Amino acid sequence: xxxxxxxxxxxxxxxxxxxxxxxxxxxxxxxxxxxxxxxxxxxxxxxxxxxxxxxxxxxxxxxxxxxxxxxxxxxxxxxxxxxxxxxxxxxxxxxxxxxxxxxxxxxxxxxxxxxxxxxxxxxxxxxxxxxxxxxxxxxxxxxxxxxxxxxxxxxxxxxxxxxxxxxxxx
Amino acid sequence: xxxxxxxxxxxxxxxxxxxxxxxxxxxxxxxxxxxxxxxxxxxxxxxxxxxxxxxxxxxxxxxxxxxxxxxxxxxxxxxxxxxxxxxxxxxxxxxxxxxxxxx
Numbered sequence: 580x581x582x583x584x585x586x587x588x589x590x591x592x593x594x595x596x597x598x599x600x601x602x603x604x605x606x607x608x609x610x611x612x613x614x615x616x617x618x619x620x621x622x623x624x625x626x627x628x629x630x631x632x633x634x635x636x637x638x639x640x641x642x643x644x645x646x647x648x649x650x651x652x653x654x655x656x657x658x659x660x661x662x663x664x665x666x667x668x669x670x671x672x673x674x675x676x677x678x679x680x681x682x683x684x685x686x687x688x689x690x691x692x693x694x695x696x697x698x699x700x701x702x703x704x705x706x707x708x709x710x711x712x713x714x715x716x717x718x719x720x721x722x723x724x725x726x727x728x729x730x731x732x733x734x735x736x737x738x739x740x741x742x743x744x745x746x747x748x749x
Numbered sequence: 750x751x752x753x754x755x756x757x758x759x760x761x762x763x764x765x766x767x768x769x770x771x772x773x774x775x776x777x778x779x780x781x782x783x784x785x786x787x788x789x790x791x792x793x794x795x796x797x798x799x800x801x802x803x804x805x806x807x808x809x810x811x812x813x814x815x816x817x818x819x820x821x822x823x824x825x826x827x828x829x830x831x832x833x834x835x836x837x838x839x840x841x842x843x844x845x846x847x848x849x850x851x852x
Binding site: 733 | 753754757758759760761762764765766768769770771772773775776777778779781782784785786788789792795796799800802803808809811812814815816818819820821822823824825826827829830831832833834836837842843844845
């Protein structure tokens with residue numbers, strides 16, 4: 580019973596703060612609500628027995644990416660944007676599109692569940708080794724080449740961000 | 750009874766989070782909030798990956814989730830660099846005022 584209560588609590592926090600992210604007028608408020616959403620997603624990871632991902636979520640997302648977001652929000656002047664309307668002209672069309680998309684997805688779920696493909700609860704994995712050790716073995720043994728490619732991607736992103744954000748030398 | 754949450758619950762939750770993210774991308778004017786909505790979408794994908802990782806009792810889905818987080822970090826760095834360059838040239842962060850390629 581306790582995992583279900585935790586699941587619904589985390590799901591409620593996640594969805595409410597996600598809606599607040601996309602409706603706040605001030606971008607700083609959106610960023611703070613996004614941090615709440617990311618913490619709730621980390622709680623869901625913990626519920627799914629992915630402890631290492633919870634640590635990565637908090638260190639990389641909340642500690643790295645959100646600080647970057649807040650810095651950029653401080654850099655660009657938002658006094659004008661707060662007074663303008665926060666939604667674009669085609670917001671109604673976008674909303675209808677997403678409602679159709681969600682309807683399709685809900686229809687698919689409904690038929691999958693009625694067709695007997697309801698996924699049963701997963702059994703707890705036999706915890707022979709820790710979660711971190713298992714992920715480390717998977718990353719550095721089976722996925723060694725993707726890890727190298729990801730490191731090159733991060734290097735390219737870092738150089739690209741520096742090149743784009745620096746002032747023109749004239 | 751250590752974990753009695755069906756995998757479909759996670760999928761439905763991820764669908765809801767994904768839909769909220771797509772609404773944000775399609776309806777907001779502020780480019781920074783559009784980038785935040787993309788982070789919401791990537792988190793929904795990660796919930797799905799970890800749910801199936803748990804369902805199949807394999808750690809591969811969590812390894813993929815780490816790659817997704819890597820991509821999110823790279824995307825945030827590049828996107829925010831673009832926003833700074835854009836703000837320097839156009840002095841706006843509204844997506845519908847950035848129409849240099851329109852004629």
